[in-house]
Amino acid sequence: MLNSLDLPKAPRDTRVVVAMSGGVDSSVVAAMLAREGYEVIGITLQLYDHGAAIHRKGACCAGQDIHDARRVAERIGIPHYVLDYESRFRDAVIERFADSYLNGETPIPCVECNRSIKFTELLDTARDLGADVLATGHYVASRPAPGAVDGRALYRAADPDRDQSYFLYATTAEQLSILRFPLGDLTKPQTRALAREFGLEIADKHDSQDICFVPDGRYADIIERLRPKAVLPGDIVHADGRVLGRHSGIIHFTVGQRKGLGLSTGEPLYVVKLDAENARVIVGPRDMLATSAITLGDLNWLGETPLVPGGEPVEVAVRVRSTRPPHPAFLQMTGEGAVITLPVAELGVAPGQACVIYESEEPRARVLGGGTIRRTRPLVPLVVPPATSPRLATVTEPL
Template sequence: MNAPAFLDNAVNAAALFDLPRPAAQCRIVVAMSGGVDSSVVAALAAASGAEVIGITLQLYDYGAATGRKGACCAGDDIQDARMVADRLGIAHYVFDHETAFREEVVETFADEYLAGRTPIPCIRCNMGPKFTDLLRMARELGADCLATGHYVRRVEAEGGAQLHRALDPARDQSYFLYATTDAQMDFLRFPLGGLPKQEVRRIAEEFGLTVAAKPDSQDICFVPDGDYARIVKAMRPEAGRPGNIVHAQSGEVLGQHPGIIHFTVGQRRGLEIGGQAEPLYVVNLDPESAEVRVGPKRMLAVSAAQIVETNRIGPMPVGQLTAKVRSLSKPVPVTLEGSLGEGASCTIRFENPEFGVAPGQAAVIYHGERVVGGGWIAATTAA
């Protein structure tokens, strides 16, 4: 099919994929979730003149997801990916990855909540099914690269490809990709990292893609109604064990709760313990005693966090580092104590006290716009 007019005078589609040879001699595999972002990537790949193969991983129950809006890799989304592939005239394959996804992502999600931590399944998914299994499939298909619809940028630099934040800060997904390895970075391509979302939707319209106005996928794709606690209790019935809400300073029992899986460090809403002299927040979760411990906001302040299972992308930079300890937080200045990468543990020390740092979340380290790496938050030190 013909490319939209903007490619003739504004964008060279082949350049978006940094191909090693003329596009006509290359094969691009595109991870197609059924959403507008990955669909536009497939369209741009097809416009480059390369041979394009779309792959969709069915990650969870098809029947439970049929008819859902804003999902990913299941139900109607698979059909949407197939329709886009037909429209573009490219090959499209669906692989059943439900068992692996359940074992690597969903089971871990449930176990983390059971242990009083706050998990991020999107990072686990990128570490496993998306960037490990999909990449292997792409290599087996003889591809020159694997392209995805993530909003990040791949920047070639001395020492290898680097991962940078997207130009549009509202769409940046670099926090979720800190565990990408150097070998994966060599093979991955992120052609949307320099585009705002509205431009991506406009491109989809110019290509005539039916998903142009499709809602964005939700953060936890395998939770049909947003009730993650119900999913956890279905897999781990013991997660619904009730317990006491206890004041972390006085030890006074202030109320009861239906299970620690309903809470996370820094949470204020949902405690239902009115009548206190000052607002109280969740400052600690004890899975053994099933206690939710609460205290004033000042008790949330931490001076440092230990991170484990760390990864580093490229060489260690010199200069000021920053860290994000939640996906929606702003990077804050930190110093690093210990080695980052190769699964090592290290400590990040905050320049100023940081609030609401939750075990189970990721701490992602930046040097300017570049993602240096990161790890899982295992413990914190009170300020």
């Protein structure tokens, strides 16, 4: 007979490490499992200098959150340890984040944190402690699946507003065999209700921000501090070749952006491409944002059937932004890598973001994997004008 974590042993004989960020979700996971009789060990990762973040709402893995995690552990009577992963987090997540922006991409550091820190370094720590599984407070589901590599598959969460499968597509089959996500079948209100039931002081604590190390959402400040000589000014260029103005660095822009361009041209313009090599921001009308195909890098495939270059297209559903629902698509392996074809064009698909692949559009669909968006194919062909021969136009509004 299996316990609630799908293991063939009694809870009292099952050691579980819980990744405790200091927030409501992971705290409830620890309390739930402790109440069920599991041997629970709480671990909190200190990921960055917490001095400036200690009083800031929306931070995680920093000063106040470490204190909150420790208080929760004391409340439910489990051992708790804080591990200093600052240097590894800086190298694997923050430095890559800065370089990606400088390359004209729009990265998702949460994906890299899960891939490089939480589900590798933390899993190794759990094994060192003799744990049977590592549990987290993510809103995603995993369960046994016949035929799945290593026996388990990943699924969208019950709460569509909280579903975090978009950020966990890079989880490997081996990792899934050890990971558990007890909140996958709960909604956020149900989780908060459990926190109150357990008497946890953090029951009404604000949710953490996606990017924990970026104060006030000002990404450019972080990048300029890390790469002070790499942020170069350049031209804002219309897709037809006109130079419309100047900018102070492409790190201030992302594909699909309309606000903050500082232009007055009589037509609505959007960022359609970032030309990092020439420090140019290419703008154009909205229809130039339509994307018909995507080439992925760093593909993580969780499906049973291997993808073979030149094979038949596979009918799937994909998400190209965390805020968008899955839409029908076709996946095919080519000599360039995994290519996603979109029957209905998506707007504003940005290199550096994730494209997550699902079995279908269903609310609880299985996650088949995903990858990083490397290149996009616009529905309307975009011919970027040469950097050496722009036609000058007048800027009527200062940047």
